[in-house]
Amino acid sequence: MTLKDDLHHLVDELDEDAAREALAYLHTLGLPAVLRNAPIDDETETEDERAAVAEAEAAIARGDVIRDEDLERELRNG
Numbered sequence: 001m002t003l004k005d006d007l008h009h010l011v012d013e014l015d016e017d018a019a020r021e022a023l024a025y026l027h028t029l030g031l032p033a034v035l036r037n038a039p040i041d042d043e044t045e046t047e048d049e050r051a052a053v054a055e056a057e058a059a060i061a062r063g064d065v066i067r068d069e070d071l072e073r074e075l076r077n078g
Contacts, residue, residue, distance in 0.1 A: 014022060028036050059065065066074075 011019065011022065
């Protein structure tokens with residue numbers, strides 16, 4: 001049995017919550033080590049941060065967004 005076979009077997013045994021957690025962890029393996037090893041941000045969110053998030057969510061709800069390609073073009077052309 002290969003390592004991948006062992007992994008497939010373990011994944012098949014997971015319940016949905018554990019599978020979700022395992023998937024999130026596996027996604028992190030593709031990140032650079034500096035990001036994988038970064039400390040957890042455990043600081044309390046400030047009022048300014050909460051306001052910025054609310055503003056961003058409102059913009060998304062209004063459809064006030066820009067496509068990645070358009071942003072890249074805008075940034076390239078200064």
